[in-house]
Amino acid sequence: MEPLADGGAWREAREAMVEQQLRGRGIRDGRVLQAFRDVPRHLFVPSDRLAEAYEDHPLDIGRGQTISQPFMVALMTEVLSLRGGERVLEVGTGSGYQAAILAKLCATVYTVERLAELSERAQALLGRMGLGNVRFRVGDGTLGWPEEAPFDRIIVTAGGPDVPASLKAQLAEGGRLVMPVGDRYGQDLVALERHGESFKQESHGGCVFVRLIGKEGWPE
Ligand code: SAH
Numbered sequence: 001m002e003p004l005a006d007g008g009a010w011r012e013a014r015e016a017m018v019e020q021q022l023r024g025r026g027i028r029d030g031r032v033l034q035a036f037r038d039v040p041r042h043l044f045v046p047s048d049r050l051a052e053a054y055e056d057h058p059l060d061i062g063r064g065q066t067i068s069q070p071f072m073v074a075l076m077t078e079v080l081s082l083r084g085g086e087r088v089l090e091v092g093t094g095s096g097y098q099a100a101i102l103a104k105l106c107a108t109v110y111t112v113e114r115l116a117e118l119s120e121r122a123q124a125l126l127g128r129m130g131l132g133n134v135r136f137r138v139g140d141g142t143l144g145w146p147e148e149a150p151f152d153r154i155i156v157t158a159g160g161p162d163v164p165a166s167l168k169a170q171l172a173e174g175g176r177l178v179m180p181v182g183d184r185y186g187q188d189l190v191a192l193e194r195h196g197e198s199f200k201q202e203s204h205g206g207c208v209f210v211r212l213i214g215k216e217g218w219p220e
Contacts, residue, residue: 091141092157096122112141142214159209164216
């Protein structure tokens with residue numbers, strides 16, 4: 001299959017992913033399911049792993065980092081409950097796949113990545129796809145993006161020991177944050193909702209993410 005095209009076989013693989021891995025496991029939000037139909041995941045995986053682009057597991061994208069399993073991207077997106085008008089902060093741009101999904105579902109995505117090489121690659125790809133509502137920044141995302149705060153939603157796509165205080169401070173009133181919290185080997189997918197200075201917490205089950213490295217994450 002031609003890697004940059006999005007013809008019949010890719011669409012079929014993607015539809016099967018949506019039906020079996022997402023709808024079949026309880027993802028119900030119709031806008032979220034449509035975003036997964038619309039974003040060609042195979043454009044985000046390295047050329048030597050193309051055949052696995054729609055499979056039910058994470059994939060290496062280089063520099064020790066991964067593009068998350070489709071179900072995990074969908075679950076975190078659904079937990080954010082996006083209506084369309086939100087400004088969303090993402091920590092951990094990685095391949096840019098999660099950012100592309102978010103871009104279909106909200107007003108503006110602000111995405112921070114600590115590795116310049118990954119950020120630049122994602123920026124080029126999203127530009128080529130015509131997704132104009134994503135802003136990129138290279139730096140330590142545990143500190144958020146103070147100049148653009150507050151955010152209606154915050155999604156952290158790497159696992160840390162605790163939710164960074166800077167991110168809680170940059171969450172808007174009534175806003176939601178989702179992040180894997182735990183040790184290096186396993187985390188709990190935590191969702192917070194802000195009400196004044198208190199945060200209502202929910203858990204969405206176990207997960208395994210690469211480490212969140214930064215001032216309010218793990219040391220390098
Ligand atoms: N959302 C990505 C998956 C990211 S994997 C996707 O859809 O492909 C986690 C990413 O978080 C890695 O690229 C890693 O370099 C990045 N990361 C880790 N700690 C970070 C920090 N403090 N700030 C910004 N990015 C960070």
